[in-house]
Amino acid sequence: MDIELAQENKAMKYDFDKIIDRKNTNSSKWDTTKDEVLPMWVADMDFEVAPKIIKTIINKAKHGVFGYPIVPEKFYDAEINWWKKRYNYHIKKEWISQVIGVVPSLSAIIQAFCQKGDKVLVQHPVYHVFDAVIQKNELEVATNDLIYENGRYRIDFEDFENKVKDEKVKLFILCNPHNPVGRVWDKDELRQMGELCIKHNVIVLSDEIHRDLVYKNYKYTPFCSINEEFLQNSITCTAPSKTFNIAGLKASSIIVANENYKQKIDKVLNQNILSSINIFGIEAFITAYESCEDWLDELLIYLEKNKDYLISFIDKNLPKLKVVEPEATYLLWLDISKLNINSKLLAKKLEELGKLRIIPGLVYGENGDNFIRINIACPLEVLKDGLKRLENGIKLLKYQT
Ligand SMILES: Cc1ncc(COP(=O)(O)O)c(C=O)c1O
The missing domain is CATH 3.40.640.10 (Type I PLP-dependent aspartate aminotransferase-like (Major domain))
Incomplete structure (x- = not known):
């Protein structure tokens, strides 16, 4: 982490870097994905929710009826x-x-x-x-x-x-x-x-x-x-x-x-x-x-950084991919047309070779077939791991074809 980022994170009240093990929690995202595969598909976030929400639920649970x-x-x-x-x-x-x-x-x-x-x-x-x-x-x-x-x-x-x-x-x-x-x-x-x-x-x-x-x-x-x-x-x-x-x-x-x-x-x-x-x-x-408005404001700062990290990683390491400029949502849409492979096969190969699960664009309509969707709402370390897997999967794919 660079110094500037570390300082900004220090000023944050909430810890979006915290990695939470979601395996064996009946999570649709994690518990339908093989252990060795990183799930970046379903649209939920890997962040802990705002502490006030946890507290309100605990209080309700303690009531016991x-x-x-x-x-x-x-x-x-x-x-x-x-x-x-x-x-x-x-x-x-x-x-x-x-x-x-x-x-x-x-x-x-x-x-x-x-x-x-x-x-x-x-x-x-x-x-x-x-x-x-x-x-x-x-x-x-x-x-x-x-x-x-x-x-x-x-x-x-x-x-x-x-x-x-x-x-x-x-x-x-x-x-x-x-x-x-x-x-x-x-x-x-x-x-x-x-x-x-x-x-x-x-x-x-x-x-x-x-x-x-x-x-x-x-x-x-x-x-x-x-x-x-x-x-x-x-x-x-x-x-x-x-x-x-x-x-x-x-x-x-x-x-x-x-x-x-x-x-x-x-x-x-x-x-x-x-x-x-x-x-x-x-x-x-x-x-x-x-x-919890202050939690959301910090989340937005964190997502902005994750989005920028993904864009610069792809620019540098995967020039054949293009990130469609994200204006909203933590679901990023990547143009894969230069890879000359359809989105379903790419998703399958990424899971097999890169150990990464994303969603093939075809799911969203036929005109989505040149794209994949990736969820970046996770701690930066997890995103870095996911992007390495994406890079690896695409490199290994090249050797296969
Ligand atoms: C556009 C859109 N609408 C609705 C939903 C799901 O809504 P709910 O979980 O409240 O049924 C999603 C989930 O990804 C979504 O992206």
């Missing part, structure tokens, strides 16, 4: 205050529904607004669970493929309009910030998409689970904050789960100002009992939003 909870007023206040202090936007309590997760929310919203034969629009390459949820609800996926040009992704608005024009398209799932391409959509892009959706009667379902994890020089805009019309034509899903590494605690929110939409969504949430958040999830949600 875990009957059915209610969702207290403080839960809604925490969500409202977070929007206000981080994004200077005022949401109202009547707009919030609590849910056991963003994916269950997406499914409920799809059920509330679509019928068999309808289509839901997404933008490939995108978080693959969007497609899965649409298809499991027996609906068709329509895609407005993102365009990759000069190392950056942009939206094909002409194609977007053609897709939303289709009367069967009832809903557009926007991913803002976008997993896996790492874009934070700017106001102009959001405005253009939002206007086309209003013009063609398509509701915008904005998944903003990654909103808090944005890099320096980029700014996230909540879709619904752009204007009253957008607010009335949209549904926003948010959660503290990515931000504070509490995905296993299952607590999230749907924000919807349109009363008619809210009634429809709440009906499906009730039918499927999707609002019964776990007793520990309620506590963690409130503590994270109310008391």
Whole structure:
């Protein structure tokens, strides 16, 4: 570690360098991966959560009685205050529904607004669970493929309009910030998409689970904050789960100002009992939003450094790879087109030869096949190990072909 970095880390209140053994903890990321392989795939972080969250959970555990909870007023206040202090936007309590997760929310919203034969629009390459949820609800996926040009992704608005024009398209799932391409959509892009959706009667379902994890020089805009019309034509899903590494605690929110939409969504949430958040999830949600902002600010500094480390490592040691400029999320998107190997085979070889598990871009849509996704939310030492494995795997691959 260089002196400057060591000094900055010393000034940090929280220890993101701490390596925690996650093996044999029923971790989906670690306990489905072979012992000798380093997992850098599933979107959770290897950092210990904020001490205040641990404390609140211990206190609850010590109480020793875990009957059915209610969702207290403080839960809604925490969500409202977070929007206000981080994004200077005022949401109202009547707009919030609590849910056991963003994916269950997406499914409920799809059920509330679509019928068999309808289509839901997404933008490939995108978080693959969007497609899965649409298809499991027996609906068709329509895609407005993102365009990759000069190392950056942009939206094909002409194609977007053609897709939303289709009367069967009832809903557009926007991913803002976008997993896996790492874009934070700017106001102009959001405005253009939002206007086309209003013009063609398509509701915008904005998944903003990654909103808090944005890099320096980029700014996230909540879709619904752009204007009253957008607010009335949209549904926003948010959660503290990515931000504070509490995905296993299952607590999230749907924000919807349109009363008619809210009634429809709440009906499906009730039918499927999707609002019964776990007793520990309620506590963690409130503590994270109310008391852990300083932890997040330090996390962002740490992630920024990890991101810069990865970029310079790849520039220096793996010039055939290109990092797509990350604007948000700890999930980095690497262009592998110069390796002349498809992403699935590369992922398989990296696991066999490099002992590293990443996600092949094909998972996120056919236009993701020249890419891999790597999760950098881990202590720097672990990231260094992962990058060595990546380098090794690619070198050994060369000897094989
Ligand atoms: C865009 C997006 N939405 C939703 C989720 C998962 O949300 P939840 O765990 O609340 O169901 C993820 C997880 O990676 C994600 O990237």
